[in-house]
Amino acid sequence: MAHIHLPDGVLPIQWVFFWWLLALALLVVALVATRRRTIAIQRLAIAGMLAAVSFAVFQINIPFAGGVHMNLTPLIGILAGPGIGSLIIFIVNLLSAAVGHGGWGLAGANTIVNMSEIAVAFYVFRMTRGRLEMFTRGAVAAISGLLVGNVVFLALLVVSGIQGSELHGVALLPYLIQIVILNLIVAVVEAVVTGFVVDYLSKVRPDLLGE
Numbered sequence: 001m002a003h004i005h006l007p008d009g010v011l012p013i014q015w016v017f018f019w020w021l022l023a024l025a026l027l028v029v030a031l032v033a034t035r036r037r038t039i040a041i042q043r044l045a046i047a048g049m050l051a052a053v054s055f056a057v058f059q060i061n062i063p064f065a066g067g068v069h070m071n072l073t074p075l076i077g078i079l080a081g082p083g084i085g086s087l088i089i090f091i092v093n094l095l096s097a098a099v100g101h102g103g104w105g106l107a108g109a110n111t112i113v114n115m116s117e118i119a120v121a122f123y124v125f126r127m128t129r130g131r132l133e134m135f136t137r138g139a140v141a142a143i144s145g146l147l148v149g150n151v152v153f154l155a156l157l158v159v160s161g162i163q164g165s166e167l168h169g170v171a172l173l174p175y176l177i178q179i180v181i182l183n184l185i186v187a188v189v190e191a192v193v194t195g196f197v198v199d200y201l202s203k204v205r206p207d208l209l210g211e
Contacts, residue, residue, distance in 0.1 A: 003071065004110055004153065006162075008103035015160035020108030026115060027090055034083035043084065046208065050076050051088045055095050070190045073114050073149070074121035074142035075197060079208055085118040086111075109156050116152045121145030125198075138198030139191040146187035150180045 008016075050072075058071045071092070076085045093107045093114065102110055125141035132140065154176055161168045201208050 003069075003102060003113065004106050004157070005102055006106060008105045010103070010162055011106065011109070011160045012163055013105075016105040016108070019112060019156065019160075020105075023090070023108040023111040023115075026112065027086055030083045030086040030115075034087075043080070047080050047084050047088055050080055050085075051091050054088065055092045058092060058096055059099070059101065070186065070193070071114070072190070072194070073117040074138075074145040074190070075194050077118035077121035077145060078125045078138065078141060078194070078198060079201075080118075081210075082115070082119040082122050085122065086115045089114040089118060109160075113149050113152050113156065117145040117149035119145075120148045133199075134202040135195040135199040137195075139195035142191040142194035143187055146190065147184065150183050150187075153183075154180060 011019075054072045054076060058069060061069055071089075073085075073089060076088055079085075080088060090107075090111050093102070093110045096102055097104045097107045121141040121144065124144045125137055128137045128140060154173070157176055158169055158172055162172065165172070198209065
């Protein structure tokens with residue numbers, strides 16, 4: 001749910017290239033890891049649906065404090081795993097950039113942020129198996145992933161800096177933390193939604209959760 005909603009030209013060009021290269025390197029790792037396993041047609045179909053749903057939800061603006069949105073990255077991680085999930089969110093970020101939801105240059109940085117949310121949600125969900133009820137597992141996995149995603153979001157902007165701003169490095173933190181607080185308020189809502197979806201799937205299609 002952390003997403004850098006800035007146009008192209010805001011981040012220094014060298015950092016735009018750096019985050020793109022890092023994102024592509026992580027995607028290559030995801031592809032290699034994914035190719036080592038046989039992917040069922042059902043899982044590919046689920047990946048396609050997750051990409052479509054995530055992109056659609058991505059574009060729904062919630063009129064709260066200037067406008068926020070969800071993106072369901074923790075749910076993508078839980079259902080698709082970090083490998084396929086990384087490819088899904090990369091496609092979603094490209095489609096979002098195509099409709100003006102963040103600049104093309106920021107698609108690399110946004111993919112890194114969202115990949116961290118997907119990976120953390122996936123592993124937290126797996127590690128809490130047998131320890132928590134299904135709704136709680138989904139909600140805890142979602143809030144954990146979104147919290148880490150916001151930390152990565154902060155780190156990327158603090159390291160990159162913003163062109164045209166007199167503030168650099170940690171001097172940006174007081175302003176960026178306000179965005180993070182807003183994101184985490186919405187993260188609670190997304191965690192509840194994820195918890196309900198996961199709980200429902202556990203009753204009707206537990207195979208989708210890898211249980």
